[in-house]
Amino acid sequence: MTDAPAKPPIGPRTRLCMSLAGRPGSFGSRFHNRLYERLGLDYVYKAFTTTDLPAAIGGVRALGIRGCAVSMPFKEAVIPLLDGLEGSAAAIDSVNTIVNDDGRLTGHNTDYSAIADLLDREGIDPATPFLLAGSGGMAKAVAAALRDRGHRDGTVVARNPVSGRALADLYGFAWAPDTVGRTAALLVNATPVGMAGADADRLAFPEAAVAAAEVVFDVVALPVETPLMRAAAALGRRRISGAEVAVLQALEQFVLYTGVRPDRAVVDEAAAYARSA
Structure with a gap:
């Protein structure tokens, strides 16, 4: 420079x-x-x-x-x-x-473009089934980026049935109230779970879901090593971090x-x- x-x-x-x-x-x-x-x-x-x-x-x-x-x-x-x-x-x-x-x-x-760029860089196949946790503003950016890349086989997981169903319906995905017993090749956390505070030590997805996944994407930026990112690393799964x-x-x-x-x-x-x- x-x-x-x-x-x-x-x-x-x-x-x-x-x-x-x-x-x-x-x-x-x-x-x-x-x-x-x-x-x-x-x-x-x-x-x-x-x-x-x-x-x-x-x-x-x-x-x-x-x-x-x-x-x-x-x-x-x-x-x-x-x-x-x-x-x-x-x-x-x-x-x-x-x-x-x-x-x-x-x-x-700019969340939307950042998420789409990272999915492209990682070469995530649009045919990859996914679970997306969350129904707020960041979850909207993720859902839109996935839809626009051609992803069709996905489920929005949100405890709030109103916002969860609305987001799923808007982008043509399924909705579920929780992650219990659910797995997919791509996991995306777009909730505050894993951030500092009351949710700092929680996993956004059950360990069994992390073990069954191929790629784990946590949009939480700080800390970089959230519980979900640590679990994915321990299980040898590909990771995309919120820091990126x-x-x-x-x-x-x-x-x-x-x-x-x-x-x-x-x-x-x-x-x-x-x-x-």
Whole structure:
């Protein structure tokens, strides 16, 4: 990489980007701020949570905050507060990225493209049967990516029969209320199970289902080694981690906010830095 100009000191022209999450983490802040530093961009990134989503989005608009990442549980609730949706977000009714263009807020979904890219990279055959745990915003992104790749033999597993059936019906998959006795070659966890907190030590799928699978995909980004990922490793199953999703979707957010696409070496270095905290 050629030497980039030094990052300007924070001042009146500095552009702010942020994230809103129920459980804010450090990965996004460290990743984006590292790229700003390496590329000499006059931006700052900060993570937030909120109990007043309309006020928070009003602040994004009123303060000229350039971009806002959106995580659980806000990916669907934020939609009525925006001025428009880009194609991927509109198609799946879920937003993980807001771009502010002079007060006009547009919702995007970079989770969808990240998941589709990873499934392509891993060469997952669209004929592969799957179980998808979850029915929220991330599960929508996964279901849409699977459907659009040609997957037809799949089951959405969700305890909530209303949201679970709705998601399954929307994409032409089956629905089940639990994972008991169910197996498939591809397992995808799109729930918070395995994240820090009350669900940190739980397996998203029974060990028997992991043993019967060929590929295990956990979209939980932190910790990287969730109980599901550890179980898959112990059983010698192919793994796709949420950390990979986090990097790809954050990179696309960075491009939307700044108009700059860093080269692969810079992205890899920033990702390693972000995980080192």
